Amino acid sequence: MVTLDFELDFKKGKGLIPAIAQDCNTGEVLMLAYMNQASFNETLASGKATYFSRSRQSLWKKGETSGHVQQVKEIRVDCDHDTILLKVEQVGGAACHKGYKSCFFTRIENNELKIVEKRVFDPDTVYK
Amino acid sequence: MVTLDFELDFKKGKGLIPAIAQDCNTGEVLMLAYMNQASFNETLASGKATYFSRSRQSLWKKGETSGHVQQVKEIRVDCDHDTILLKVEQVGGAACHKGYKSCFFTRIENNELKIVEKRVFDPDTVYK
Numbered sequence: 001m002v003t004l005d006f007e008l009d010f011k012k013g014k015g016l017i018p019a020i021a022q023d024c025n026t027g028e029v030l031m032l033a034y035m036n037q038a039s040f041n042e043t044l045a046s047g048k049a050t051y052f053s054r055s056r057q058s059l060w061k062k063g064e065t066s067g068h069v070q071q072v073k074e075i076r077v078d079c080d081h082d083t084i085l086l087k088v089e090q091v092g093g094a095a096c097h098k099g100y101k102s103c104f105f106t107r108i109e110n111n112e113l114k115i116v117e118k119r120v121f122d123p124d125t126v127y128k
Numbered sequence: 129m130v131t132l133d134f135e136l137d138f139k140k141g142k143g144l145i146p147a148i149a150q151d152c153n154t155g156e157v158l159m160l161a162y163m164n165q166a167s168f169n170e171t172l173a174s175g176k177a178t179y180f181s182r183s184r185q186s187l188w189k190k191g192e193t194s195g196h197v198q199q200v201k202e203i204r205v206d207c208d209h210d211t212i213l214l215k216v217e218q219v220g221g222a223a224c225h226k227g228y229k230s231c232f233f234t235r236i237e238n239n240e241l242k243i244v245e246k247r248v249f250d251p252d253t254v255y256k
Contacts, residue, residue, distance in 0.1 A: 003239060004236075004239045004240075005239055005240045006240065006241045012182070018160060020148055020157060020160065022157055026155070027154070027155030027156070029148060029150055029157065029213055031206070032146060032148065032160075032206065032211045044236075054140070074236075075235065075236040076232035076233075076234065076235050076236075077234050077235075077236065078159070078160065078231040078232050078234075079224050079225070079226050079228075079233070079234075080231075083160045083231075083232075085157055085232045096207050100207075103206040103207045103208075104204035104205070104211075104213045105204075105207070106205050106206075107202060107203065107204050107205075108172075108202075108203040108204075111132045111133055112133045113134045113205055
């Protein structure tokens with residue numbers, strides 16, 4: 001158990017804070033997920049991004065199924081202590097369960113969503 | 129009023145979605161704030177980042193007081209349609225009300241928070 005000299009504000013989000021994962025090499029924003037205190041502690045202890053799945057209501061060790069873990073190189077905390085930014089090395093080159101490097105693979109163009117990234121893997125092959 | 133060919137999932141966050149602002153030139157993550165449908169519409173219509181302030185419970189035209197508006201150059205939507213990423217030009221060079229370019233100006237080092245960025249402006253001068 002790691003003792004910290006600061007506190008994160010989990011109250012504002014009813015036990016959860018948003019965590020942004022950013023590629024530590026390219027600066028690309030990969031995804032946003034949520035953490036509770038336990039997943040934050042686990043992230044610190046393991047050095048691998050661990051989130052809290054709102055749909056499953058349980059700890060979510062990112063990459064446990066796909067092998068696409070995120071090695072955490074740096075953790076930034078924002079001015080209000082209610083959001084964190086993880087600078088990560090994305091193993092496998094893709095963060096998104098739909099097979100793209102970044103979950104933000106669509107852009108608004110002329111009021112429509114347009115895919116502007118290339119698929120890195122086929123989800124049907126990875127998630128069996 | 130802009131009509132979109134897709135829907136954002138505001139339900140999951142009880143009317144709010146997180147919006148990440150990223151410097152469109154450097155890739156630096158500047159801040160995270162929240163949007164409701166009205167602030168998202170206003171952002172689309174004005175081309176300037178408009179959030180929803182959870183503390184004030186009202187529309188928050190970013191930069192209205194400080195002049196540090198965010199010109200939105202691109203909007204990305206994530207795979208679940210419940211988070212957006214704004215690529216912005218940050219007028220005045222600073223997004224954070226504490227005078228730093230990014231709100232993520234502290235890093236966890238040896239279980240402490242360490243300031244790792246330089247102040248761009250003095251908040252006492254800007255917010256009178």
